[in-house]
Amino acid sequence: MQIFTDKKIKSLISPPPQAPFLGRGKKGRRKRRNAKLYRHLYNKKMDKLTDIENKVMREERLSFEDGLRLFKSNDLLTIGRLANIVRERKNGDMAYFISNRHLNYSNICVNNCRFCAFRKSKGEEGAYSMRIKDIEQFAESIDSTDFSELHVVGSLEPDFTFQYYIDLLSTLSHLFPGVHIQAFTAVEIAHIAKMGNMPVKDALEKLIDAGLGSLPGGGAEIFNEATRAKICPDKISGNEWLDIMKTAHSLGLKSNATMLYGHIETLKDRVDHLIRLRETQDESGGFLAFIPLAFHPANTEYSSMSRTSGIDDLKMIAISRLMLDNFPHIKAFWIMIGPKLSQISLSFGGDDIDGTVIEEKITHAAGADTERGLTRERLIGMIREAGRVPVERGTLYDHIKVWV
């Protein structure tokens, strides 16, 4: 058996030819085996990410082509190591979590996104929309001292007026003084402004006055026009989503950003999405965290698809960290990828695992098998076990408590 030394590999300057026929018998088999190994070593050599590593070390911005090569590379450990360098440069050893609660005020939606298992049509079994009295009842049923953030997301409800959203915010801010209300994706903001027959900027100003603290990152899905038209044909475009975020940032509102991956999108779509977010952040600077959302196919029009793999989830977190050099935080949402992978993500570019959540509905409608919430103690334990310092944060990444 021939040994391929480093010197030999280095000497390869062009791809090894695919030998059409290498002979029969023992000799032929050996030649074929060697040729296969030769090709494997060549491909591995070509997979080297040394130039990207040099850019990361020099703190240089990665290009579209770099992003694509990272996604195509199988060198997960190098990608993770590089992302970890950036993660530690930005956030040291800290890993964030938040004590929060989700509130999904309705699921009746005029949009019909093919990836969504949460939405219902009016009158369909399981359809609901919470009136203000239901919101008050919800408030009475929970311990208001237990969380610092309410994450409020719903649907594009055709029957809710602009005033409903104002009342929703003022009720929540009255009943939960001191709690930060992170509410309404950019898609909902477009709908709310339409219901109020006013420009997005005016709608946002009124919502801020009623208690809106920041915007969550949902609804971004995939910005690429062709893919977006297939997965969510009725939704506002990617550029509209970005414009709403820019407007929000110009008013001093902070927001998050997401990307839904693992459905029909291409690797180019993923890189394009990240670069559009990076360009927007260059302009407006208001994004706090990026959260890659792993697609869950159950009960959706793509139910025959498989869930994302652990390798893809880790690569997604790490490459986001490398591409989004102007985003302070990358969140590995434990609900979507599971607590175990969220822990590992803390060494692959992630610095946040989200929070206690109680209780998540959107991903669970699509077959998530994670718990619907976790205790603060469990989150702290997960972070410590991963060798990081747990920091309980507020929505805007203010430090509530460092668990040293």
Ligand code: V47
């Ligand atoms: O916009 C819908 C996604 C989002 C599915 O800002 C799905 O901190 C997976 O945006 N499989 C809502 N994902 C959730 C969201 C979010 C979650 C946690 C934190 C933050 C934040 C934001 O969920 C939707 C959509 O992109 N989604 N269906 C599905 N089947």
